[in-house]
Amino acid sequence: MTEDGRKARGRRRRAELIAATLAVVERDGVAGLTHRAVAREVGCPASSAVYYFATLDDLLVAALSAAIDEYIGQLRELVADGRSEVDAIAQLIADVGGPGRGRAMAERELTLLAARRPALRPIAQRWRDQVVEVASQHTDDPATVLAFVDVSEGICARMLLDIEPLGYDEIRTELLRVLGR
Amino acid sequence: MTEDGRKARGRRRRAELIAATLAVVERDGVAGLTHRAVAREVGCPASSAVYYFATLDDLLVAALSAAIDEYIGQLRELVADGRSEVDAIAQLIADVGGPGRGRAMAERELTLLAARRPALRPIAQRWRDQVVEVASQHTDDPATVLAFVDVSEGICARMLLDIEPLGYDEIRTELLRVLGR
DNA sequence: GGCATAGTTGAACGCAAGTTCAACAACATG
């Protein structure tokens, strides 16, 4: 039994639209997100974007979800390559100062939006849960886990704001330090 | 030599517009900020808002500056009342879970915007410098200062996102912990 | 081949935004 070719194309275009949404948010921020802008990015009519995502909220939810999934995937990939979990997180954060800056800004803007829109909250929580899991493998102290999550969030904010970003080694050291190593 | 009454009224209206800008950003986010929205908030014609702040960026800069100044003022006031600096910061962050939530979200959204617009960056830096100063009075270790800034930033993010906010005592404990106390 | 379903599109509409500007009011100055 073969699959419906229509639905296959539908999923493909849906994925294109989500990628375009992230590109738009990276470039112009959430404020610049419109159905038309996403459609322009893909090169398809605006009504197509509306067909798949009736509201802008639908686009935001899908985009944040995709961004978080990608981060979690990168984390797992780094770990699978033999890096320790903390090293992997340090690497991800270090990238924020380089090629990952745009994506990080988009993710951060969407996460902040979660404070306003409940629909985004469980998605944003997914990444926090992942960080909690990493910290939990290094300590049993709940306060330490708390501090680890907070400090990684804080470093990320610093990287986006500061002119001079921290390097991988410094981030790794700070993360290990909060774990008491 | 008396002052020009026109300029006095001008400053008053300017202040009204800045307060209105913060109110709008608290309620609707940066995305909802328009000259017309600010004007509606004040109850004046839109062209008046444009007269004082030609671009939306001008409004954003003024609003973030005012918000940061207010936070710094609150911090100094708490210290003047006899609280320790760390206790004062813990109190400010604790308020984010309560009455200060709206303002905190506005401040945070504007600070994040600083990553995109250089004009906002030195203003956002003012608050970070203040936190650095507080930490510096408790330690000489640069890494500890770094961690203190990051963790306070991280707790703030947690407070805005989480359903169950941390209480004052927990925040104070986490801050003292990162200082090594 | 014929029919139903899923996907796709362009056009039209109403609304709210930023921008511009000419006219008006308030004030300081001589």
Add this chain to the structure above:
DNA sequence: CATGTTGTTGAACTTGCGTTCAACTATGCC
């Protein structure tokens, strides 16, 4: 009081948005 400057306003204009919808195409099913 007369004059020039500063502040202030409402209206007109253009642009771009979300929304809606009727028409159209491609695909699966019998």
